[in-house]
Amino acid sequence: MKKILLLLALTSVAAPAAENPFPDLAEVAADSHAEVANRIEYQNLVLLPAYTVVARHYYLAPNHSWVTYAKQGDRAAHAWHGRRQAVSGRKAGIDLIELWADRDNLTAAALVISEAPVDNQGNHLLAWLELLPTQVRQDRSATLRIMTQALRQGDSARLAALMHVPDDVIHKTAWREALQPCLHAHLPQIRASHPQRRGIKIRMNVDGKKRSITLPLQKDDDGYAFVLDTAAFSQCQNLPL
Numbered sequence: 001m002k003k004i005l006l007l008l009a010l011t012s013v014a015a016p017a018a019e020n021p022f023p024d025l026a027e028v029a030a031d032s033h034a035e036v037a038n039r040i041e042y043q044n045l046v047l048l049p050a051y052t053v054v055a056r057h058y059y060l061a062p063n064h065s066w067v068t069y070a071k072q073g074d075r076a077a078h079a080w081h082g083r084r085q086a087v088s089g090r091k092a093g094i095d096l097i098e099l100w101a102d103r104d105n106l107t108a109a110a111l112v113i114s115e116a117p118v119d120n121q122g123n124h125l126l127a128w129l130e131l132l133p134t135q136v137r138q139d140r141s142a143t144l145r146i147m148t149q150a151l152r153q154g155d156s157a158r159l160a161a162l163m164h165v166p167d168d169v170i171h172k173t174a175w176r177e178a179l180q181p182c183l184h185a186h187l188p189q190i191r192a193s194h195p196q197r198r199g200i201k202i203r204m205n206v207d208g209k210k211r212s213i214t215l216p217l218q219k220d221d222d223g224y225a226f227v228l229d230t231a232a233f234s235q236c237q238n239l240p241l
Helices: 009-011 032-046 066-080 134-138 140-152 156-163 173-192 234-238
Strands: 004-008 027-029 051-061 084-087 096-101 108-113 124-133 200-206 209-215 218-221 225-227
Touching: 027 032, 032 051, 032 124, 051 108, 066 084, 066 096, 066 108, 066 124
Parallel strands: none
Antiparallel strands: 004 225, 027 051, 051 124, 084 096, 096 108, 108 124, 200 209, 218 225
């Protein structure tokens, strides 16, 4: 029986900043403070509409020392040449947020801290959100470049973000064209797979003719995720640069 890999499940592995940026803080599951975590991720990211969350890390911060945490974010972002970016729309009395991105805007991260404590000990909830610019998935050359880089670095989080796409992106021709060099080598696996719930058709050049291929996708509330054999993307490392 073929071993199945759900790429979306890898979003917690291998992030832009490989090292824990806050080693002195206790990392906690988002479920332990679900209401605040939900607000941090969704309400605050309204200020960052050009980004999609790739991976998330939540910490209990014993005090509201925002400057200290932001400097730690500077050090974490330095590993991938990230610099602080302006975030418009912030107001007094709400969660604080900082954004980092590299020069080409191909890798990004955000740091958010809750405005109010989340427990009786006075801890605030600190979130380190690793981001992927949504423009990457809408530009063929950028998609190929980031996908290749993610594969070479073993960065399954970014690869999963490229594979897991919202409804408004998956129907874009550029996104489909960008995937063709990667998927073409895996037509046998694709044809032998069984999409769960529904699939998306893509036109590919097969034996010199344009044919419709149904991609093995699983639909969820956010978009689609690929479900393929563990070896299904091995040839993607040979994508043209």
